[in-house]
Amino acid sequence: MFIEIPALFSPQEVAGIRERLEQAGWRDGTGTAGPVAAKAKSNLQLADDDPLGAEVGAAIVARLAATPRFVAAALPLRILPPRFNCYAGGGAYGRHIDAAIFGVPGSPERVRSDLSATLFLSDPDSYDGGELVAEFGMVRERIKLPAGHLLLYPSNSLHQVMPVTRGARFASFFWIQSLVRDQTKRSVLLQLDESIQALAAIEAAGEEVVRLTGVYHNLLREWAAT
Ligand code: NI
Numbered sequence: 001m002f003i004e005i006p007a008l009f010s011p012q013e014v015a016g017i018r019e020r021l022e023q024a025g026w027r028d029g030t031g032t033a034g035p036v037a038a039k040a041k042s043n044l045q046l047a048d049d050d051p052l053g054a055e056v057g058a059a060i061v062a063r064l065a066a067t068p069r070f071v072a073a074a075l076p077l078r079i080l081p082p083r084f085n086c087y088a089g090g091g092a093y094g095r096h097i098d099a100a101i102f103g104v105p106g107s108p109e110r111v112r113s114d115l116s117a118t119l120f121l122s123d124p125d126s127y128d129g130g131e132l133v134a135e136f137g138m139v140r141e142r143i144k145l146p147a148g149h150l151l152l153y154p155s156n157s158l159h160q161v162m163p164v165t166r167g168a169r170f171a172s173f174f175w176i177q178s179l180v181r182d183q184t185k186r187s188v189l190l191q192l193d194e195s196i197q198a199l200a201a202i203e204a205a206g207e208e209v210v211r212l213t214g215v216y217h218n219l220l221r222e223w224a225a226t
Contacts, residue, residue: 018170028044042087057084
């Protein structure tokens with residue numbers, strides 16, 4: 001299922017990022033897809049070593065670390081450096097499943113993709129199409145978020161980006177290795193965390209909040225693997 005992290009960046013911040021990205025040196029995005037996925041892919045990307053991408057990517061990672069809902073939902077162990085893409089002129093990415101393991105540029109480290117993330121950088125009214133569609137078993141979800149909002153979904157899901165038929169859809173995308181690999185367990189922990197936050201607002205629940213917080217940490221201890 002999709003998890004939305006709203007307003008990672010304000011509309012003003014996103015407008016500033018987009019303005020700079022519009023001037024960037026874009027290149028054909030099929031170069032970074034595997035041979036099978038490349039056949040389905042038609043978009044533009046920034047090179048991994050593009051200095052603008054590195055700068056904005058670092059700002060994204062810093063903002064993620066300071067966003068409690070992201071930390072609670074993803075339980076991140078490692079975050080791959082964010083990449084940037086642009087779909088326009090009918091560009092699309094057909095149904096595919098993301099690669100399981102990614103190398104970290106300039107390092108021998110490898111990261112398992114548990115969660116895929118898309119940070120929407122274009123105002124939804126500024127382009128047609130470009131919805132992210134993912135299939136979770138029999139359920140098909142279709143989504144397009146406001147600029148500055150982040151979407152998380154399990155990396156093992158079949159998904160696609162619909163053709164952009166008007167305007168341009170800028171986004172950042174990246175992958176996360178989670179402390180808790182299993183989506184169901186992450187979902188249980190997120191629900192428990194949200195319930196504890198809600199209960200914490202009720203003064204009479206103080207002792208139970210302490211107990212439930214302990215339960216949360218003990219479950220995380222059991223399920224976290226590195
Ligand atoms: Ni993908």
